[in-house]
Amino acid sequence: MSVDAAVALLRTARRAVALTGAGVSTASGLPDFRSPGGLWEGIDPMAIASRSALARAPEAFYTFYRQRLDRLSRAAPNPAHYALAELQGTGLQAIITQNVDGLHQAAGSRVVIEVHGNLREAACTGCGRLGSIELIRVALAEERLPRCAECGGLLKPNVVLFEDLLPPDAWEQAVDAARAADVMLVAGSSLQVVPAAYLPQETLDAGGRLIIVNREPTSFDTRAAVVIAAEVEQVLPAIASALGAPLVGSRPEAD
Numbered sequence: 352m353s354v355d356a357a358v359a360l361l362r363t364a365r366r367a368v369a370l371t372g373a374g375v376s377t378a379s380g381l382p383d384f385r386s387p388g389g390l391w392e393g394i395d396p397m398a399i400a401s402r403s404a405l406a407r408a409p410e411a412f413y414t415f416y417r418q419r420l421d422r423l424s425r426a427a428p429n430p431a432h433y434a435l436a437e438l439q440g441t442g443l444q445a446i447i448t449q450n451v452d453g454l455h456q457a458a459g460s461r462v463v464i465e466v467h468g469n470l471r472e473a474a475c476t477g478c479g480r481l482g483s484i485e486l487i488r489v490a491l492a493e494e495r496l497p498r499c500a501e502c503g504g505l506l507k508p509n510v511v512l513f514e515d516l517l518p519p520d521a522w523e524q525a526v527d528a529a530r531a532a533d534v535m536l537v538a539g540s541s542l543q544v545v546p547a548a549y550l551p552q553e554t555l556d557a558g559g560r561l562i563i564v565n566r567e568p569t570s571f572d573t574r575a576a577v578v579i580a581a582e583v584e585q586v587l588p589a590i591a592s593a594l595g596a597p598l599v600g601s602r603p604e605a606d
Contacts, residue, residue, distance in 0.1 A: 374539025401513035432458035434587035477504020529553035
């Protein structure tokens with residue numbers, strides 16, 4: 352299917368939402384999880400990025416997250432992020448994202464539902480207090496474990512670890528947005544990670560339709576109205592441009 356088919360469907364949408372995954376951020380230099388060279392290549396995520404791993408082997412846990420934070424500090428939004436931000440100005444109601452990098456907000460998106468948390472904040476594993484992710488960055492730079500000033504508990508990035516539940520408020524918002532959508536644009540997600548992978552079904556069950564833009568096939572391709580197997584950083588700007596979005600910030604200013 353073509354970009355034209357996606358544009359035509361979005362033009363008729365009364366309430367469109369997007370669901371984004373790690374593929375939206377790979378062009379920003381942030382690896383996805385399961386592709387060759389991804390974050391989980393050669394790693395057991397349960398042994399390094401789970402709640403029990405933090406308690407059992409905090410040094411290994413923080414080594415992994417220090418690498419993620421260092422990589423994120425060098426990342427910037429790419430054309431896919433800017434295109435989605437501009438689509439919010441042409442009728443896209445919300446972006447539901449599995450990503451924790453904050454690049455949607457950095458690109459100017461206003462309504463972003465983060466179902467897997469974020470890397471902007473640190474959360475105490477003891478009392479639940481939230482603070483800036485800089486608390487973790489500074490502690491790791493000083494080669495000490497990051498601890499809560501209130502209770503002394505270990506601090507973790509405010510993301511959903513393996514063995515964690517999703518943040519209930521964000522999940523409820525995501526389900527409500529998916530059910531209310533007559534069109535869901537799935538971008539850069541393999542739709543393998545549950546429960547986020549169930550959200551397209553919520554849209555279908557409510558009578559909505561799916562547009563899927565992803566380099567690799569997904570389990571929902573046969574049920575989608577439009578499937579575009581290509582790079583999101585190429586396709587999404589084309590969709591936004593065809594819908595009249597100016598794509599401010601998606602490319603360098605001319606000299």
